[in-house]
Amino acid sequence: MTPRxxxxxxxxxxxxxxxxxxxxxxxxxxxxxxxxDPVTMAxxxxxxxxxxxxxxxxxxxxxVAEESDPSTxxxxxxxxxxxxxxxxxxxxxxxAKNGEFCVMIGLARAGAAAMGVVVCPAIARxxxxxxxxxxxxxAADGSRRVLRVSDVASMKDARVVVSRSHRPPxxxxxxxxxxxxxxxxxxxxxxxxxxVAAGEADVYLQPGVAGKRWDACGPEAIVRAAGxxxxxxxxxxxxxxxxxxxxxxGLLAATPRLYDAARAPFRSADPSCE
Numbered sequence: 223m224t225p226r227x228x229x230x231x232x233x234x235x236x237x238x239x240x241x242x243x244x245x246x247x248x249x250x251x252x253x254x255x256x257x258x259d260p261v262t263m264a265x266x267x268x269x270x271x272x273x274x275x276x277x278x279x280x281x282x283x284x285x286v287a288e289e290s291d292p293s294t295x296x297x298x299x300x301x302x303x304x305x306x307x308x309x310x311x312x313x314x315x316x317x318a319k320n321g322e323f324c325v326m327i328g329l330a331r332a333g334a335a336a337m338g339v340v341v342c343p344a345i346a347r348x349x350x351x352x353x354x355x356x357x358x359x360x361a362a363d364g365s366r367r368v369l370r371v372s373d374v375a376s377m378k379d380a381r382v383v384v385s386r387s388h389r390p391p392x393x394x395x396x397x398x399x400x401x402x403x404x405x406x407x408x409x410x411x412x413x414x415x416x417x418v419a420a421g422e423a424d425v426y427l428q429p430g431v432a433g434k435r436w437d438a439c440g441p442e443a444i445v446r447a448a449g450x451x452x453x454x455x456x457x458x459x460x461x462x463x464x465x466x467x468x469x470x471x472g473l474l475a476a477t478p479r480l481y482d483a484a485r486a487p488f489r490s491a492d493p494s495c496e
Contacts, residue, residue: 227279228339231337232341232348234271234272235327235341237271238271238325241271242264242268242343245264245267262310265288269287269309271309272327273290276305280305283304284298284305285307286298286307287305287307299464302332303330305328306327306436306438306440306462307436310323321344322410323413324341324342324410324412324413325340325343326338326439326440326441328441328443329443330462333462333463333464335438335446335452335460336352337351337440338351338441338442340412342410342412342413349416350444351369351443351447352443353447356447357444370448370449371421372424373477374480377401377402377484380404380424381424381425382402382404382405382424383405383408383417383423383426383427384408384426384427386407386409388428388430388432390429390430400486400487406423411441412440414475415452421448426474427473428474429471430472431469431472432469433469438452438469445475449478450476454471454474455471455472457485
């Protein structure tokens with residue numbers, strides 16, 4: 223993927239974020255796809271814009287987008303490349319109006335995360351990363367700051383970010399065992415991963431079910447491009463071409479120096495890590 227291609231994806235995500243913020247400023251209604259699974263007009267409209275623009279800019283590359291009809295996803299599994307789109311990651315935080323939400327677009331190549339963009343309009347921070355290249359924070363004027371994960375070496379000094387809205391008992395048990403310096407609940411998997419990539423957090427830990435592949439692909443690319451490690455809590459890499467969508471065994475993003483320690487509480491756990 224060329225720098226120009228990455229710039230195109232950033233532009234698409236930013237335009238989707240403008241839609242999200244327009245809805246955010248209104249007394250929008252909330253529907254539910256399932257228990258504790260809200261969806262709004264912002265999710266749907268941003269989804270439509272992203273899918274239309276990606277299809278135009280990258281013809282023939284299939285798209286797995288959260289708010290699209292599942293019948294449109296099948297071509298992505300086994301394809302050489304595929305997009306994974308979460309048009310509004312952190313819908314619960316969007317509804318709560320706490321600003322912790324983002325637009326996420328990830329590209330998988332040969333089943334592995336290859337590129338990611340995370341645009342966080344309410345906190346005015348945008349991130350991108352190309353695996354094998356670099357991760358950047360992109361300012362409004364287009365200037366970029368290279369991101370690198372921290373060099374914190376001890377869990378007692380580690381800053382851990384965890385979900386604000388999904389906290390299974392296994393997470394509390396793991397935190398008690400790890401005894402990090404700080405634990406900060408934060409909305410949106412994209413924001414938490416970006417904080418690790420930027421060196422502002424050292425570990426992002428979420429056992430149990432941690433969303434779907436669209437919650438992982440873009441964030442994974444950014445963390446890995448910044449020199450971090452991104453797997454499920456068992457240490458198994460995410461596979462994006464298999465047709466498995468649920469992140470059933472959690473999510474762990476960490477610096478290389480802390481990764482083994484952060485995974486330690488789950489080594490003897492049930493594979494579901496619940």
